[in-house]
Amino acid sequence: MSRARLAILSRKRSLYSTSRLVEAATAAGARPIVMDTLRCTMVVVPGASKLLYRGAEVQNLTAVLPRIGASITSYGIAVVNHLETMGVPVLNTSRAISRSRDKLRCLQLLAQAQVDVPRTVMATRGAATARLVEEVGGLPCIIKLLRGTQGVGVMIANTQAEAQTILQTFWGLGQDVCLQEFVAESKGKDVRALVVGDQVVGAMRRRARKGEFRSNIHRGGEGKPIRLERAYVETAVTAARLIGLEICGVDMLEGSDGPRVMELNSSPGFEGLEQATRADIAGAMVRHALDFAKR
Numbered sequence: 001m002s003r004a005r006l007a008i009l010s011r012k013r014s015l016y017s018t019s020r021l022v023e024a025a026t027a028a029g030a031r032p033i034v035m036d037t038l039r040c041t042m043v044v045v046p047g048a049s050k051l052l053y054r055g056a057e058v059q060n061l062t063a064v065l066p067r068i069g070a071s072i073t074s075y076g077i078a079v080v081n082h083l084e085t086m087g088v089p090v091l092n093t094s095r096a097i098s099r100s101r102d103k104l105r106c107l108q109l110l111a112q113a114q115v116d117v118p119r120t121v122m123a124t125r126g127a128a129t130a131r132l133v134e135e136v137g138g139l140p141c142i143i144k145l146l147r148g149t150q151g152v153g154v155m156i157a158n159t160q161a162e163a164q165t166i167l168q169t170f171w172g173l174g175q176d177v178c179l180q181e182f183v184a185e186s187k188g189k190d191v192r193a194l195v196v197g198d199q200v201v202g203a204m205r206r207r208a209r210k211g212e213f214r215s216n217i218h219r220g221g222e223g224k225p226i227r228l229e230r231a232y233v234e235t236a237v238t239a240a241r242l243i244g245l246e247i248c249g250v251d252m253l254e255g256s257d258g259p260r261v262m263e264l265n266s267s268p269g270f271e272g273l274e275q276a277t278r279a280d281i282a283g284a285m286v287r288h289a290l291d292f293a294k295r
């Protein structure tokens with residue numbers, strides 16, 4: 001049997017996560033190929049769609065790991081969907097990626113299945129702010145962009161006037177935003193669990209830097225490895241299954257009654273996590289991709 005050919009869709013092979021996946025694929029005996037998503041050309045033909053990479057047809061891919069950055073979401077989702085229509089196993093699917101890119105959509109699906117999520121509302125200009133704030137449990141409350149990442153676009157409103165101003169600003173700019181209950185007891189911390197298949201392969205607690213409530217590493221937060229309690233493992237895996245993600249980062253707040261899911265990341269960076277845990281996250285992803293392709 002010839003070696004498995006594992007494609008990684010990524011803008012740059014020098015990115016930490018991408019280069020680690022290449023390394024792990026080679027270590028697993030597969031042949032990795034990094035394809036810059038924006039250099040993929042999709043050719044749609046009845047029954048014979050094909051993908052060109054830098055002008056040459058790409059064939060015989062065993063599986064594809066899409067690493068789609070937020071700035072190229074729509075083109076990336078199109079490329080992933082294209083591969084799916086060609087019958088190539090992808091982890092994650094275009095449907096799951098697009099679900100996860102919209103924080104509200106994600107929370108709607110989780111709430112439907114009784115997964116604990118912070119109370120969240122979305123409305124358009126014209127809605128009475130006082131009522132929206134009341135629906136999320138009062139002040140302070142969180143206001144966030146539906147498609148923000150790395151903590152950018154997540155704000156806290158301490159007064160009605162602040163909430164009103166923030167909402168008017170985003171609405172005026174035509175941005176989709178939601179209001180969310182501020183989970184105060186989490187105190188600037190959250191938990192990031194990396195789910196691969198139906199397992200958590202690594203987890204860390206992230207602590208925001210002083211004076212900041214957002215614990216994102218990109219906002220100066222610090223990650224420490226933790227052994228997750230069972231409730232957190234189960235919630236993370238359940239959330240991933242519900243959204244349909246084979247590989248993802250699940251962000252959870254530590255509420256007084258247990259885990260509360262904030263969002264799922266379909267192309268989770270894992271530099272901080274590998275450094276904090278010393279676990280071979282890339283290896284777990286690659287092995288799962290190769291197993292998944294066999295099924």
Ligand SMILES: Nc1ncnc2c1ncn2[C@@H]1O[C@H](COP(=O)(O)OP(=O)(O)O)[C@@H](O)[C@H]1O
Pocket residue numbers: 118142144148149150151152153154180181182183184186188189190208213214215216251253262263
């Ligand atoms: N409802 C909330 N209550 C308390 N803290 C929150 C809440 N929502 C977000 N945060 C903080 O802000 C950070 C970023 O929020 P998140 O929804 O994950 O957006 P992003 O996609 O930008 O990471 C979280 O990691 C958490 O520390």
Ligand SMILES: [Mg+2]
Pocket residue numbers: 150151216251263
């Ligand atoms: Mg997050």
